[in-house]
Amino acid sequence: MSLTVVGTVAFDAIETPYGKTDKIIGGAGTYIALSASYFEPRTNLISVVGDDFPKEYLQMLNEHHIDTEGIQIKEGEKTFFWSGKYMENMNVRETLVTELNSLEKFDPVVPKKYKNTEFLMLGNLTPIIQRQVIERMTVKPKLIVMDTMNFWMNTMLDELIKTIGMVDVISINEEEAEQLTGKHSLIKAAKKIHEMGPKYVIIKKGAHGAILFGEGKVFSAPALPLEFVFDPTGAGDTFAGGFIGYLSKTKDISFNNMKNAVIAGSVAASFNVEKFGTERIQNLSIDQLNERLAVFRELTFFDIKSF
Amino acid sequence: MSLTVVGTVAFDAIETPYGKTDKIIGGAGTYIALSASYFEPRTNLISVVGDDFPKEYLQMLNEHHIDTEGIQIKEGEKTFFWSGKYMENMNVRETLVTELNSLEKFDPVVPKKYKNTEFLMLGNLTPIIQRQVIERMTVKPKLIVMDTMNFWMNTMLDELIKTIGMVDVISINEEEAEQLTGKHSLIKAAKKIHEMGPKYVIIKKGAHGAILFGEGKVFSAPALPLEFVFDPTGAGDTFAGGFIGYLSKTKDISFNNMKNAVIAGSVAASFNVEKFGTERIQNLSIDQLNERLAVFRELTFFDIKSF
Numbered sequence: 001m002s003l004t005v006v007g008t009v010a011f012d013a014i015e016t017p018y019g020k021t022d023k024i025i026g027g028a029g030t031y032i033a034l035s036a037s038y039f040e041p042r043t044n045l046i047s048v049v050g051d052d053f054p055k056e057y058l059q060m061l062n063e064h065h066i067d068t069e070g071i072q073i074k075e076g077e078k079t080f081f082w083s084g085k086y087m088e089n090m091n092v093r094e095t096l097v098t099e100l101n102s103l104e105k106f107d108p109v110v111p112k113k114y115k116n117t118e119f120l121m122l123g124n125l126t127p128i129i130q131r132q133v134i135e136r137m138t139v140k141p142k143l144i145v146m147d148t149m150n151f152w153m154n155t156m157l158d159e160l161i162k163t164i165g166m167v168d169v170i171s172i173n174e175e176e177a178e179q180l181t182g183k184h185s186l187i188k189a190a191k192k193i194h195e196m197g198p199k200y201v202i203i204k205k206g207a208h209g210a211i212l213f214g215e216g217k218v219f220s221a222p223a224l225p226l227e228f229v230f231d232p233t234g235a236g237d238t239f240a241g242g243f244i245g246y247l248s249k250t251k252d253i254s255f256n257n258m259k260n261a262v263i264a265g266s267v268a269a270s271f272n273v274e275k276f277g278t279e280r281i282q283n284l285s286i287d288q289l290n291e292r293l294a295v296f297r298e299l300t301f302f303d304i305k306s307f
Numbered sequence: 308m309s310l311t312v313v314g315t316v317a318f319d320a321i322e323t324p325y326g327k328t329d330k331i332i333g334g335a336g337t338y339i340a341l342s343a344s345y346f347e348p349r350t351n352l353i354s355v356v357g358d359d360f361p362k363e364y365l366q367m368l369n370e371h372h373i374d375t376e377g378i379q380i381k382e383g384e385k386t387f388f389w390s391g392k393y394m395e396n397m398n399v400r401e402t403l404v405t406e407l408n409s410l411e412k413f414d415p416v417v418p419k420k421y422k423n424t425e426f427l428m429l430g431n432l433t434p435i436i437q438r439q440v441i442e443r444m445t446v447k448p449k450l451i452v453m454d455t456m457n458f459w460m461n462t463m464l465d466e467l468i469k470t471i472g473m474v475d476v477i478s479i480n481e482e483e484a485e486q487l488t489g490k491h492s493l494i495k496a497a498k499k500i501h502e503m504g505p506k507y508v509i510i511k512k513g514a515h516g517a518i519l520f521g522e523g524k525v526f527s528a529p530a531l532p533l534e535f536v537f538d539p540t541g542a543g544d545t546f547a548g549g550f551i552g553y554l555s556k557t558k559d560i561s562f563n564n565m566k567n568a569v570i571a572g573s574v575a576a577s578f579n580v581e582k583f584g585t586e587r588i589q590n591l592s593i594d595q596l597n598e599r600l601a602v603f604r605e606l607t608f609f610d611i612k613s614f
Contacts, residue, residue: 039614089491184396186514187534208515211532220529220606225518227494246614260611290613299527300607304567306597307346307553 002042003248004114005033006133007123009047013083024277025057028123031234034281035241035268037064040248044114046070050078050102069111077102090229110136119248122146127163145169147240150176165197171240173204212262219259224270231276235269242268267292310555311421312340313353313440314430320390331584332364335430338541341588342548342575344371347555351421353377357385357409376418384409397536417443426555429453434470452476454547457483472504478547480511519569526566531577538583542576549575574599
């Protein structure tokens with residue numbers, strides 16, 4: 001067993017300028033595990049759902065070779081539900097409903113076969129649960145990556161800082177990096193986050209791509225310019241899934257290979273936004289991923305070596 | 308003679324969170340020509356100044372092999388003066404003073420030896436003057452590049468659209484592209500601008516780099532992440548100067564070589580913001596440019612070819 005992911009498995013209802021969905025499968029854990037599954041075919045998922053969660057959804061995850069033994073099904077409880085609406089330019093979203101339900105008392109169980117996983121991905125969740133998962137592993141993973149969001153900075157900063165201190169890589173968006181560090185310059189923000197613990201910092205910039213800082217080096221990955229962003233839900237999670245999935249597959253955690261992993265995440269995320277929810281990331285082929293990788297190379301590479 | 312630039316040569320007084328300057332040399336034409344001079348040593352500059360413009364500044368331009376015969380010196384008039392103040396995060400600037408002075412009745416004279424230049428760069432100026440310069444060339448240049456700004460969209464959109472229809476490449480920032488086209492998606496904005504004339508569209512995104520669109524292809528160049536942006540004045544002009552200077556030097560206007568030119572512009576602009584005004588871009592060496600080019604390669608390149 002190679003990669004363990006903890007994160008929400010949820011119902012989402014999404015509205016964008018292009019349409020709206022009923023309750024569909026969502027949650028950070030879902031997006032991360034699906035995205036990772038294209039790179040690492042042995043992905044474990046730790047989460048919790050209610051007894052209203054359809055078996056078909058679990059089957060769908062299993063068909064992607066995602067082990068769902070770590071997903072607790074709480075009898076008599078309902079699955080976490082989130083509903084949101086995106087405004088015209090897609091950069092602003094409004095949360096309409098958040099029902100924690102079974103997530104409220106989530107006490108993560110790490111199945112025995114997950115306990116010596118080499119790669120651990122902590123999806124966006126309370127920092128306390130993220131830390132519990134780290135502590136419940138038998139062997140310290142080779143690499144721990146965490147995602148988080150501004151909500152935890154506003155509500156439990158001390159807990160968040162403790163968890164940040166235990167991970168190797170943090171994935172965070174630009175505004176959140178500024179909020180966490182008080183620094184507008186991304187270089188200064190990354191430096192301050194390094195001091196908090198993580199050796200590697202990924203700052204996500206949405207349509208402007210992502211930047212990886214570590215070992216005194218910097219790597220800047222573009223986002224693919226798109227004519228339509230149909231639904232950005234889960235783009236950051238899909239990015240994180242591609243990143244950790246690629247590292248888990250290649251088992252090489254050098255800065256140089258992390259560059260490739262950032263591209264894997266960017267490629268996966270570029271698909272995710274093309275359809276509602278997980279629809280696109282559920283239905284990908286390695287050929288499609290490779291075709292888009294070629295597009296990223298075209299988008300990025302130039303041939304001049306000296307002026 | 309290879310490259311002709313038209314643009315303002317001015318006095319600037321700049322205030323940033325890091326300090327302030329007295330009246331120093333500024334203007335789009337100055338930044339463009341200085342930046343281009345590192346790539347193309349035969350750069351002509353068309354502009355106008357008053358009789359208060361110091362000879363030392365003209366000498367400084369000449370020392371960069373910039374031909375200043377095209378700069379008219381108006382007796383009894385003063386040089387264009389602009390003063391601005393940058394706010395804490397450097398993304399917002401307030402114009403404190405704009406005195407057009409000699410620029411008000413600027414009637415551009417194209418010296419005979421400039422008239423068959425292969426490359427023509429129209430710096431940000433009224434679109435009428437930009438068009439006059441095109442019309443006063445004897446031979447249609449191999450490539451015409453223009454820069455512009457939102458001010459002309461607000462005050463003389465019809466004239467601007469006429470000029471845009473006559474150029475091969477337009478360099479414009481993200482907000483201006485949206486204002487000009489009404490499109491938020493950069494792909495849609497670029498398509499609409501292609502329809503207006505330019506075969507190539509460069510959208511400048513400041514700290515997020517620049518994107519080149521043309522021939523159905525896209526190239527995304529990062530900006531160098533910097534700890535301090537000392538003074539962003541002239542960054543876009545310096546970018547344009549590096550772009551056209553590199554093309555003029557290599558005489559290759561394929562999309563592939565335009566990628567390199569975008570990188571040349573990005574490299575030059577990354578220096579410009581390190582000091583006040585033109586100070587940094589006045590004092591560069593080809594070795595420094597090549598060192599930074601290597602940094603851009605590190606920043607951009609990854610080695611994965613397939614997943």
